[in-house]
Amino acid sequence: MQTLNPKTISRLPELRKQIETSEEEYAETNLKFVRPYCVAYLDQVMRTIRKSKQVLLMPIHPKVHQYLKQCGFEFLYGNCINAENFNEEIIVPLIRFLPGEHTSEDVISWLEQKVIKFIPKINRELRKKIVANLWEIVSNVFVHSESEFGVSVCGQLYPQKGYFELAFYDEGIGLANKIKMYGAIKEEDEDYLCIEWALQEGTSTTDKPSAGLGLHFLREFLKINQGNFQFISGNGYFGNFNSLIAEKLQLKNSIEGTLINLRIMFDNILEK
Amino acid sequence: MKTLKVIFALETAHLLTAEKGSALLQLVKSELNSEDIVELDFSGYEFISSSFINSAFGDLCLENRWDIQDFYSRIKFSCIDKDDIDDIELAIFNAKHRRELMDSGKNLSDYYPPSYAY
Numbered sequence: 001m002q003t004l005n006p007k008t009i010s011r012l013p014e015l016r017k018q019i020e021t022s023e024e025e026y027a028e029t030n031l032k033f034v035r036p037y038c039v040a041y042l043d044q045v046m047r048t049i050r051k052s053k054q055v056l057l058m059p060i061h062p063k064v065h066q067y068l069k070q071c072g073f074e075f076l077y078g079n080c081i082n083a084e085n086f087n088e089e090i091i092v093p094l095i096r097f098l099p100g101e102h103t104s105e106d107v108i109s110w111l112e113q114k115v116i117k118f119i120p121k122i123n124r125e126l127r128k129k130i131v132a133n134l135w136e137i138v139s140n141v142f143v144h145s146e147s148e149f150g151v152s153v154c155g156q157l158y159p160q161k162g163y164f165e166l167a168f169y170d171e172g173i174g175l176a177n178k179i180k181m182y183g184a185i186k187e188e189d190e191d192y193l194c195i196e197w198a199l200q201e202g203t204s205t206t207d208k209p210s211a212g213l214g215l216h217f218l219r220e221f222l223k224i225n226q227g228n229f230q231f232i233s234g235n236g237y238f239g240n241f242n243s244l245i246a247e248k249l250q251l252k253n254s255i256e257g258t259l260i261n262l263r264i265m266f267d268n269i270l271e272k
Numbered sequence: 273m274k275t276l277k278v279i280f281a282l283e284t285a286h287l288l289t290a291e292k293g294s295a296l297l298q299l300v301k302s303e304l305n306s307e308d309i310v311e312l313d314f315s316g317y318e319f320i321s322s323s324f325i326n327s328a329f330g331d332l333c334l335e336n337r338w339d340i341q342d343f344y345s346r347i348k349f350s351c352i353d354k355d356d357i358d359d360i361e362l363a364i365f366n367a368k369h370r371r372e373l374m375d376s377g378k379n380l381s382d383y384y385p386p387s388y389a390y
Contacts (some may be wrong), residue, residue: 104289108319132288139288
């Protein structure tokens with residue numbers, strides 16, 4: 001599955017259904033490409049499905065098998081032969097953060113060791129803000145998502161393309177559902193309106209008097225950085241892929257929970 | 273004026289969680305019982321998040337019905353980045369807005385989604 005866009009994201013629930021309905025101990029998939037958002041998605045999906053059915057994933061294409069394996073995806077069927085190793089230096093392996101098990105210190109330590117090196121040279125203040133705002137994405141899952149398996153995160157640098165991608169996925173209640181349950185957006189309204197509303201600066205909390213700063217800040221940073229982001233919840237898609245103007249769409253298929261994908265241009269600087 | 277060294281008081285340089293923000297709120301409230309002005313010295317902090325800011329300073333303004341002038345008449349900052357002060361001021365502004373909505377009897381859910389800090 002290639003770059004995350006409305007078409008590819010709609011294929012994820014189809015893949016999930018395929019795994020769920022497999023009558024074998026494995027579910028075959030003919031995915032030819034996998035990106036970090038697929039890895040994070042599949043990790044959560046497999047954990048949920050495997051509560052009732054011990055199914056594994058069997059990618060037909062050796063490269064996909066090898067990539068998932070190197071990312072640390074646990075639910076692969078069989079072994080992979082004749083597949084070239086990917087450069088591990090450019091992969092941020094799959095990790096799952098769980099409320100009650102991981103602290104803010106764990107998340108920050110991971111961000112500093114595994115992620116920050118892929119973000120372009122920036123001043124100290126901006127670096128601090130990016131780390132704090134990435135933490136906030138994880139923190140929101142801890143506090144609000146009710147996700148049994150926390151949040152799965154995976155990333156990769158694409159040196160040839162000049163960007164770094166980092167994806168967060170949780171199979172919790174989902175931002176769109178949560179906002180509709182609260183009554184802020186009507187049940188019959190499009191899910192992307194929930195995302196758009198939650199992304200506005202300063203309009204995102206009830207219990208607390210401020211916020212909206214988490215992804216709002218990253219969004220502003222990505223505009224300057226000329227990167228982009230996608231935010232998917234329910235059947236709502238909100239992103240600014242290849243454009244400064246936000247794309248707001250209703251997807252063909254809904255996803256459970258919330259998926260966030262960030263693409264950061266790294267400007268050819270890779271600090272170790 | 274009492275000076276509170278934030279990272280020593282909270283025993284962390286990572287000012288990220290709402291719990292730590294609430295802990296700072298309690299410390300500040302306690303100091304304000306006996307002091308006219310409390311200075312918060314942030315030297316050594318590494319990160320600060322909106323969750324922390326909301327729980328510490330947004331709630332302080334909500335509870336005391338403070339606007340930004342009231343806030344600065346009682347709280348001073350040192351050794352904190354300008355950008356982070358901007359975020360604190362946004363929290364104070366939003367607290368005031370929220371207080372006004374509550375006072376006017378409006379339904380807050382028309383204005384604020386659940387506690388997502390996205």
